[in-house]
Amino acid sequence: MQIYLPIAEVSVNIFLLxxxxxxxxxxxxxxxxxxGFLMTPLLFFIxxxxxxxxxxxxxxxxxSSFSAVLAHFRRRAxxxxxxxxxxxxxxxxxGFGVMLFNYLKALxxxxxxxxxxxxxxxxxxxxxxxxxxxxxxRRTRRGGPVAKRKKHTWIQKLPLKMRFRTSGLYISxxxxxxxxxxxxxLAAIMxxxxGFIMVPAMIYLLGMPTKVVVGTSLFQIxxxxxxxxxxxxxxxxxxxxxxxLFLLVGGVVGxxxxxxxxxxxxxxxxRILLAILVLAVCAKLGLDLLLKPGEVFSISEILxx
Amino acid sequence: xAALIATVLALPxxxxxxxxxxxxxxxxxxxxxxxxxxxxxxxxxxEEAIPPSELGxxxxxxxxxxxxxxxxxxxxxxxxxxxxxxEVDSAPSFYAVATSGPWSQVLSQVEDLRHKxxxxxxxxxxxxxxxVVDAQSFTDAVIRIREQSGAYLIxxxxxxxxxxxxxxxxxxxxxxxxxxxxxxRIFLTRNGSVVSKYETxxxxxxxxxxxxLFELSRENAVLYGLMSLAIAIGAGWGASAVFRLLRQG
Numbered sequence: 001m002q003i004y005l006p007i008a009e010v011s012v013n014i015f016l017l018x019x020x021x022x023x024x025x026x027x028x029x030x031x032x033x034x035x036g037f038l039m040t041p042l043l044f045f046i047x048x049x050x051x052x053x054x055x056x057x058x059x060x061x062x063x064s065s066f067s068a069v070l071a072h073f074r075r076r077a078x079x080x081x082x083x084x085x086x087x088x089x090x091x092x093x094x095g096f097g098v099m100l101f102n103y104l105k106a107l108x109x110x111x112x113x114x115x116x117x118x119x120x121x122x123x124x125x126x127x128x129x130x131x132x133x134x135x136x137x138r139r140t141r142r143g144g145p146v147a148k149r150k151k152h153t154w155i156q157k158l159p160l161k162m163r164f165r166t167s168g169l170y171i172s173x174x175x176x177x178x179x180x181x182x183x184x185x186l187a188a189i190m191x192x193x194x195g196f197i198m199v200p201a202m203i204y205l206l207g208m209p210t211k212v213v214v215g216t217s218l219f220q221i222x223x224x225x226x227x228x229x230x231x232x233x234x235x236x237x238x239x240x241x242x243x244x245l246f247l248l249v250g251g252v253v254g255x256x257x258x259x260x261x262x263x264x265x266x267x268x269x270x271r272i273l274l275a276i277l278v279l280a281v282c283a284k285l286g287l288d289l290l291l292k293p294g295e296v297f298s299i300s301e302i303l304x305x
Numbered sequence: 306x307a308a309l310i311a312t313v314l315a316l317p318x319x320x321x322x323x324x325x326x327x328x329x330x331x332x333x334x335x336x337x338x339x340x341x342x343x344x345x346x347x348x349x350x351x352e353e354a355i356p357p358s359e360l361g362x363x364x365x366x367x368x369x370x371x372x373x374x375x376x377x378x379x380x381x382x383x384x385x386x387x388x389x390x391x392e393v394d395s396a397p398s399f400y401a402v403a404t405s406g407p408w409s410q411v412l413s414q415v416e417d418l419r420h421k422x423x424x425x426x427x428x429x430x431x432x433x434x435x436x437v438v439d440a441q442s443f444t445d446a447v448i449r450i451r452e453q454s455g456a457y458l459i460x461x462x463x464x465x466x467x468x469x470x471x472x473x474x475x476x477x478x479x480x481x482x483x484x485x486x487x488x489x490r491i492f493l494t495r496n497g498s499v500v501s502k503y504e505t506x507x508x509x510x511x512x513x514x515x516x517x518l519f520e521l522s523r524e525n526a527v528l529y530g531l532m533s534l535a536i537a538i539g540a541g542w543g544a545s546a547v548f549r550l551l552r553q554g
Contacts, residue, residue: 002337002339002480003336003337004334004335004336004337004338004339004480004515006511006514006515006516006518006519006522007518007519007522009481009482009483009484010480010481011338011339011340011480011481047481059533059534059537060537062534062537062538062541063536063537063538063540063541064541065541066537066538066541066542066545067540067541067542067544067545068541070541070542070545071545071548074549112384112386112387226534226537229530229533229534229537230527230530230531230534232530233522233526233527233529233530233533234526234527234530237522237523237526237529239522239529239530239533241518241522241529241532241533241536242336242518244533244536244537245536245540248536248537248540248541249540252540252541252543252544252545253544255541255544256544256545256548288385289384289385289386290383290384290385291385292380292385293378293385295446295449295450296377296378296379296385297375297376297377297378297442297443297446297447297449297450298375298376298378298387299373299374299375299446299447299450299451300373300374300376301371301372301373301374302371302372302373302374302392
């Protein structure tokens with residue numbers, strides 16, 4: 001069954017869209033990532049113009065994240081206080097990020113810089129996470145006690161301490177604000193919600209429990225994605241609500257299944273799967289840079305401004 | 306005097322004229338739109354006997370034009386990066402040409418240049434920035450990429466010509482059709498030069514829900530954005546509520 005999308009101006013199969021939305025929704029519910037890094041290339045592959053894919057993907061992320069975060073709320077696995085602190089940092093960071101992005105654009109080569117940034121960043125995060133969770137899994141297999149992850153001692157010494165009850169933390173607000181800002185800058189430059197950078201940062205830098213991290217990450221992704229959607233809708237008019245509708249129907253259902261799968265898994269298993277996902281995206285982007293493309297030319301329409 | 310001579314010389318050119326019929330002169334894009342076929346048929350009206358020279362028909366349909374950025378990747382320090390960029394001033398979003406015979410026989414180079422009929426002529430590119438020496442390869446890339454995606458079509462010999470009088474052809478419009486005026490031109494040629502030309506417009510418009518959403522997204526962008534978000538939040542909440550009921554029940 002085909003449907004013509006009013007903004008993307010292409011005709012696509014409805015069931016394909018439902019399936020795509022569902023797949024990304026499952027990942028979203030499991031790992032607390034928005035899934036934009038996966039959705040955008042998939043939409044591009046089925047013939048949606050890239051700009052429409054990015055903007056509409058943001059709208060779909062709002063839906064699947066909202067669906068998933070409600071499930072996490074019921075499980076009391078959302079740290080609202082931490083989420084808000086991260087969000088404040090994130091919004092400040094996104095402001096800087098947009099300025100930096102425009103500056104890089106004026107220099108040219110912004111695409112390359114983004115991709116290089118991505119590859120290096122994802123490679124490091126993915127590899128560290130992979131090694132760490134592999135060790136954790138081996139330790140539990142041997143039946144030894146689950147070792148507490150090392151807490152950074154210098155973080156404990158910072159002022160402005162705040163109690164984050166859901167995460168079981170009593171730390172300074174400076175590191176979460178900085179993490180939020182850093183992710184905000186990256187998200188604005190790379191055009192993604194930043195979930196899969198945020199999740200490892202919360203686990204390893206802030207020392208939050210993995211189960212709380214997923215819900216809290218989703219909580220702040222909702223706001224970032226909603227903001228992005230409004231920005232795209234009002235400035236470039238490229239959000240396709242019909243496309244979003246079919247994606248998000250799949251997405252919200254997938255997100256519910258994803259949360260259930262996530263809840264049944266051990267924290268270190270969840271971490272190692274996310275590490276593999278991050279490494280796979282990294283490898284794909286890296287190969288794109290290294291291998292000769294099938295077509296060295298690319299076309300993009302110049303939007304009337 | 307000169308004007309008189311010109312009129313006399315021009316007279317035999319108008320001796321043959323194209324009369325055209327279209328299976329439809331407007332296309333409505335609704336939610337179920339999945340491509341469309343346009344049937345063009347017509348006749349050649351003449352007041353005298355059929356001239357002995359070779360007759361040709363060329364049909365060209367052009368979608369709305371837009372400027373394009375064309376980039377080329379090159380290997381630098383081991384990785385593939387966009388190095389050169391050329392702005393193509395105007396390229397049609399859709400272009401189809403059908404002829405009644407081999408290209409070189411139905412249309413001369415000069416006439417192609419004058420009427421901008423073939424695909425390379427239909428694309429306008431003023432010039433490349435300094436440093437890009439082979440600007441032509443960028444235009445060629447646009448044609449190659451769009452031919453592969455089905456947006457540009459060349460159908461040599463696809464126009465059926467009967468008794469040097471009646472002709473017909475059909476052109477497939479793809480599912481990813483852009484809204485706008487599709488300029489349809491029919492050229493009647495004798496020995497490769499154009500003797501008569503007919504031009505009409507096929508109106509491609511979104512209708513119903515498609516029209517309403519498209520206009521809302523342009524004219525009331527804030528409302529449209531809020532509506533998109535409301536749908537997203539509503540669906541997210543709905544799915545969560547349904548799943549909770551399912552688990553309890």
